Amino acid sequence: MKKILIIDDELAYVKLLRDVLSSTYEVLDAQNGQTGLEISLKEKPDLILLDIRMPIMDGMTMLKKLRKDHYGKTAKVILLTNLEANDTIVKQVVEDQPTYYFVKSDIKLEDLLEKIKVLLAS
Amino acid sequence: MSPRVKKMSVFVLASGVACMILLLTYFIWLYTNKTIQEGLQNEFTRQTEDIEISLTQRVQAYTNVLYNVQGLFAVQPFFDRPTWDNFLETSQFGQYPDINHLTYTIIVPDSQKQAFIDKIRADRSVRPQGLPNFTIYPEGKRDSYAVVVFVWPVDDDSLRTSGYDLFTSPARKIVIENARDMNIPVASEKVIIVVDQAPGFIFSAPLYKPNMPLTTVEQRRAAIAGYVSGVFNLRTLFEKALNSPNHKDIAFALYDTTGDASFSAETLLDTNDNGKYSTSSAYTTPYKTIEHISIGTRTWTLKMVAKPSFGGDFPYMVMPWVVGAGGILLSILLFTIIYLQGRSAERQVELEKARDEAILFSIGEGLFVIDTTGKVILVNRAFEEMTGIKQSQIVGKSFVSQIRAEDASGNLIPDEKRPVVKTLREGKEIQSTNGDFYIVRTDHTRFPIAFKTSLVSMNNKMIGVLGIFRDITRELEVDKAKTEFVSIASHQLRTPLGIEKWYLEILKGDSYLKKAPRQIATYFHEVTRNNERVLALVRDLLSVSRIDQGSVKNNPTEVKVSALLRIVVRRMRIIAHPKKVTITLHDKVKELTFYIDGMRLEEVFENIIANAVDYNKPGGSVDITVTIEKNTLNIAVTDTGIGISTDDQKKLFTKFFRSAEGTTHKAEGTGLGLYVTKAYLKEWGGDISVTSTVGQGSTFTVGLPLSLQKRGGETS
Numbered sequence: 001m002k003k004i005l006i007i008d009d010e011l012a013y014v015k016l017l018r019d020v021l022s023s024t025y026e027v028l029d030a031q032n033g034q035t036g037l038e039i040s041l042k043e044k045p046d047l048i049l050l051d052i053r054m055p056i057m058d059g060m061t062m063l064k065k066l067r068k069d070h071y072g073k074t075a076k077v078i079l080l081t082n083l084e085a086n087d088t089i090v091k092q093v094v095e096d097q098p099t100y101y102f103v104k105s106d107i108k109l110e111d112l113l114e115k116i117k118v119l120l121a122s
Numbered sequence: 123m124s125p126r127v128k129k130m131s132v133f134v135l136a137s138g139v140a141c142m143i144l145l146l147t148y149f150i151w152l153y154t155n156k157t158i159q160e161g162l163q164n165e166f167t168r169q170t171e172d173i174e175i176s177l178t179q180r181v182q183a184y185t186n187v188l189y190n191v192q193g194l195f196a197v198q199p200f201f202d203r204p205t206w207d208n209f210l211e212t213s214q215f216g217q218y219p220d221i222n223h224l225t226y227t228i229i230v231p232d233s234q235k236q237a238f239i240d241k242i243r244a245d246r247s248v249r250p251q252g253l254p255n256f257t258i259y260p261e262g263k264r265d266s267y268a269v270v271v272f273v274w275p276v277d278d279d280s281l282r283t284s285g286y287d288l289f290t291s292p293a294r295k296i297v298i299e300n301a302r303d304m305n306i307p308v309a310s311e312k313v314i315i316v317v318d319q320a321p322g323f324i325f326s327a328p329l330y331k332p333n334m335p336l337t338t339v340e341q342r343r344a345a346i347a348g349y350v351s352g353v354f355n356l357r358t359l360f361e362k363a364l365n366s367p368n369h370k371d372i373a374f375a376l377y378d379t380t381g382d383a384s385f386s387a388e389t390l391l392d393t394n395d396n397g398k399y400s401t402s403s404a405y406t407t408p409y410k411t412i413e414h415i416s417i418g419t420r421t422w423t424l425k426m427v428a429k430p431s432f433g434g435d436f437p438y439m440v441m442p443w444v445v446g447a448g449g450i451l452l453s454i455l456l457f458t459i460i461y462l463q464g465r466s467a468e469r470q471v472e473l474e475k476a477r478d479e480a481i482l483f484s485i486g487e488g489l490f491v492i493d494t495t496g497k498v499i500l501v502n503r504a505f506e507e508m509t510g511i512k513q514s515q516i517v518g519k520s521f522v523s524q525i526r527a528e529d530a531s532g533n534l535i536p537d538e539k540r541p542v543v544k545t546l547r548e549g550k551e552i553q554s555t556n557g558d559f560y561i562v563r564t565d566h567t568r569f570p571i572a573f574k575t576s577l578v579s580m581n582n583k584m585i586g587v588l589g590i591f592r593d594i595t596r597e598l599e600v601d602k603a604k605t606e607f608v609s610i611a612s613h614q615l616r617t618p619l620g621i622e623k624w625y626l627e628i629l630k631g632d633s634y635l636k637k638a639p640r641q642i643a644t645y646f647h648e649v650t651r652n653n654e655r656v657l658a659l660v661r662d663l664l665s666v667s668r669i670d671q672g673s674v675k676n677n678p679t680e681v682k683v684s685a686l687l688r689i690v691v692r693r694m695r696i697i698a699h700p701k702k703v704t705i706t707l708h709d710k711v712k713e714l715t716f717y718i719d720g721m722r723l724e725e726v727f728e729n730i731i732a733n734a735v736d737y738n739k740p741g742g743s744v745d746i747t748v749t750i751e752k753n754t755l756n757i758a759v760t761d762t763g764i765g766i767s768t769d770d771q772k773k774l775f776t777k778f779f780r781s782a783e784g785t786t787h788k789a790e791g792t793g794l795g796l797y798v799t800k801a802y803l804k805e806w807g808g809d810i811s812v813t814s815t816v817g818q819g820s821t822f823t824v825g826l827p828l829s830l831q832k833r834g835g836e837t838s
Contacts, residue, residue: 016624016628082613105616106661
């Protein structure tokens with residue numbers, strides 16, 4: 001069973017995603033970048049859903065640290081946030097594959113699940 | 123020009139006019155004076171000539187008296203008393219009051235002395251008893267005697283004179299002997315007439331025996347028979363004969379200057395003013411003259427001067443002074459009028475200047491004026507307060523060197539990019555309200571400005587630049603706070619709305635909801651729709667706030683424009699379907715690849731096509747035409763909708779604007795879509811325009827420059 005790590009401080013998102021994903025995948029979660037990084041390196045999930053604005057360590061910092069790791073260098077990451085695409089995000093998505101980016105409030109849940117399915121199938 | 127200088131100039135003007143009037147007065151005065159002087163001189167000459175003629179005539183008259191007696195003697199030698207009396211009576215000598223007396227004298231040789239005395243004593247023609255006491259006196263025996271026989275007028279004195287021997291008076295002897303030798307009337311020196319104590323003279327003429335030759339002195343001495351002598355009273359002459367009201371202002375003195383005798387008390391015969399002016403050496407007058415008159419062998423000199431009263435009557439002497447005083451008065455009057463008028467006009471100008479300055483200096487905006495060389499001409503009080511530089515410190519100095527300008531990051535703005543310099547060089551007025559420029563104060567703090575430069579022209583020639591600016595620190599702060607608030611609020615709103623959205627999506631697919639009553643399903647649909655609506659609003663607000671913050675991130679990538687348009691059209695047909703609106707794409711342009719932010723371009727296409735659908739009539743159409751015109755790719759979206767009034771078209775691209783018809787037609791809508799669209803297009807160097815007829819439809823045309831086909835082609 002593929003392993004998905006959800007890193008988000010907004011518990012309502014975590015709960016919802018866990019609910020819709022747990023039937024198909026093994027779902028792990030963390031509420032900040034620090035814990036998220038630790039779990040990632042330990043559990044080596046197949047896909048990480050990463051929020052950006054979080055306490056303790058934000059998503060972008062965590063991603064930079066993750067990419068320095070052997071596993072992390074190729075880990076599939078979806079930036080799932082409400083932040084508009086700024087320079088840092090765009091640079092990350094364009095230059096640091098495999099990184100994806102969706103605005104939570106813009107994307108349909110259905111489309112997101114489809115994207116996850118496609119990514120994990122490849 | 124300072125007020126002091128102007129005050130001076132009015133004073134100078136008024137003084138100048140006054141001086142000219144004074145000068146003119148002076149010349150008129152000179153002329154008047156000259157004319158009057160000449161008139162007076164002429165008058166003086168006329169009067170003195172009159173006097174001289176009177177005197178000459180008088181002397182001639184005396185001569186004539188003597189000649190008359192000579193004539194009588196020639197006709198009747200050794201005439202008797204009745205003849206003498208008769209002659210005098212008919213001669214009317216009485217009209218000459220200055221003839222003191224006239225004597226008839228006979229030369230008597232000593233040999234005939236007694237016979238002569240007897241003859242006179244026996245003569246009863248004077249009085250019945252004759253002249254028994256007649257004798258020749260003074261007593262004594264002399265060779266001959268010049269005996270006074272008749273005296274006119276007849277009175278006791280004259281009778282007493284009878285018998286007097288003139289030879290015994292040396293003065294008379296010289297006179298009569300000179301007269302005898304020269305055969306002319308001869309006058310004596312001055313004598314004092316005893317009775318009147320008045321000055322006078324004796325005037326004698328010879329009487330010769332008839333038919334005697336008189337060519338030589340010897341012949342005349344041989345022929346001499348007697349004399350006629352007059353004693354003339356000069357006092358009476360002056361008082362009666364020469365004293366006329368016509369020349370009462372002339373003082374004169376008569377001197378006996380025979381043999382070049384000088385003027386002195388001795389030679390003075392008489393004066394008509396007791397010598398007050400006529401002989402005074404202390405008295406000076408421009409009017410004086412000296413005339414010489416011959417009387418017998420003597421020379422008289424008549425010295426005439428004008429008395430102070432001469433010409434004293436109006437208008438002769440007064441005239442120049444009237445002219446002078448009038449001129450002075452006129453110049454004082456004109457000076458006063460011009461000065462007061464000038465001062466009044468100046469005060470008016472000063473008042474207006476003060477008012478202008480008050481307006482200029484009380485306005486809240488900093489204001490400065492520079493000349494064409496960039497030197498400061500003036501600054502107002504607000505300028506001084508804002509910059510900390512006083513007018514006196516900056517006037518005459520280069521504006522750009524004295525006022526440091528920076529950009530938002532604190533970099534010095536080079537001189538050539540300074541708005542005042544650009545305006546001076548290019549003649550272009552510049553304004554900015556976005557706070558790109560900062561002015562540095564003297565204390566090194568700085569403030570952002572909104573400003574405007576204007577050309578100052580005179581007769582179509584630029585003479586300087588006027589700049590006004592204001593401190594927009596507070597405005598920028600408020601604006602920034604507002605934008606930040608919108609940004610933060612939007613992000614914060616997104617999270618709960620996003621959560622709602624996904625939960626609603628799950629519920630929608632839930633089998634429980636599918637079995638729920640129709641009403642529940644309707645309510646659920648409304649909740650979902652409004653969740654989407656709020657999210658759309660938040661999205662738009664974020665776009666606006668990004669635009670306002672200037673933080674729109676352009677992420678150009680290779681975008682196939684026509685392909686993107688087809689994707690959007692396809693998506694829009696889904697929305698259009700329920701309204702039965704058909705969307706047709708007419709794209710005859712071959713595929714173009716632009717380097718452009720694809721997400722935003724998609725947003726642009728979505729916005730205008732969605733509007734064309736949303737504000738269309740049921741069953742209407744949307745036609746999208748792609749064309750190339752010059753250097754622009756035009757995408758025109760034409761609908762058959764409600765249309766937009768001309769007034770509304772002007773406001774269409776402003777923030778939060780929604781037309782009344784639009785709001786009625788479609789309640790939801792933020793009024794931000796077209797604002798955002800226009801902002802994006804502007805950034806790419808493109809534009810959006812609209813044509814519309816109310817009730818028939820609108821055409822929105824998006825223009826994209828073809829230069830976007832190259833990397834970095836946008837002209838932001």
